[in-house]
Amino acid sequence: MAQDVEIAAMRRALELAARGPASRNPQVGAVILSADGRTLAEGWHRGAGTPHAEVDALSHLPEGGARGATAVVTLEPCNHTGRTGPCTEALIAAGVSRVVYALDDPGETEGGGARRLAAAGVDVEGGVCVDEARALLAPWIASRLRGRPHVTLKWAQSLDGRAAAADGTSQWITGPAARADVHRRRAEADAILVGTGTVLADDPALTARDGEALLPRQPVPVVIGTRPVPADAALRRHPHAPLILPTRDLASALDALLDRGLHRVFVEGGPGLQSALLRAGLADEVLAYIAPTLIGGPRLATADIGVDTITDQRRLAVSDVRRLGDDLLVVARLEPHAEGER
Structure with a gap:
């Protein structure tokens, strides 16, 4: 079950996500928390071809700075290679020990990130602040599904x-x-x-x-x-x-x-x-x-x-x-x- 500090971080991630452009790509925000709940880094997706929110947040940390940390993300980390690489692999390589996300990715190719992270030994929890995330991404979700x-x-x-x-x-x-x-x-x-x-x-x-x-x-x-x-x-x-x-x-x-x-x-x-x-x-x-x-x-x-x-x-x-x-x-x-x- 998500801790209070993780819920607060998710709400902050949703604020960050709203800074991104509302278009073909989803608006996504991410917050990296230390083991004791401090915010280590923040990031958001700035549009097609730019780093995804998780990678943007990780880029603000020194090498090894995310080891043992928790990544709080508004959308399930992607598990495919498009214009950028999979966020699942970036999180695994960074040594993140836990990932908390709000909304499952509905994409057939992009989805499955939670399973990939769990298979790599990362503790994963979804559905945190899911209603708020769904409200933000409703147009994008409808477009993807329909x-x-x-x-x-x-x-x-x-x-x-x-x-x-x-x-x-x-x-x-x-x-x-x-x-x-x-x-x-x-x-x-x-x-x-x-x-x-x-x-x-x-x-x-x-x-x-x-x-x-x-x-x-x-x-x-x-x-x-x-x-x-x-x-x-x-x-x-x-x-x-x-x-x-x-x-x-x-x-x-x-x-x-x-x-x-x-x-x-x-x-x-x-x-x-x-x-x-x-x-x-x-x-x-x-x-x-x-x-x-x-x-x-x-x-x-x-x-x-x-x-x-x-x-x-x-x-x-x-x-x-x-x-x-x-x-x-x-x-x-x-x-x-x-x-x-x-």
């Missing part, structure tokens, strides 16, 4: 479920605090996806901003649909060149994004695109920004999502509810949909 990007649907709605007034106007349903939260979350995504209908109707810039200033990290703007995107569209002035996918095949579009290393997709494409992704079982998370206002009329936040009878309803697991000014944000995870699961 073979497609993690897809987050975002919409703003009135209390009675409308995304726009009868004439189509929708700016602004929610207030400035909710809009600021949206921009922060855009900056955490690899790509922001809309349909051509949204481009033609709203001419969105698809940038992540703090007021009028661009945030340092910007998602790649992606447009899906068969209608042409105007040459003077605002998104063509985005810091990243827009990716235009002239198709209505959502699964192939997501495959194209995955091939480009875009693993976290933030969808702001209006009820048509959002509902199509829900209907196909290609969405993982919903962010519903709910304003205390009533609009009425026909323009609902979602359209047909394939629910013909109440027994077909799509149940979600609420992971967060928070107040943003006068508005409410509900964050919910979608369970795998048998028809759309890949």
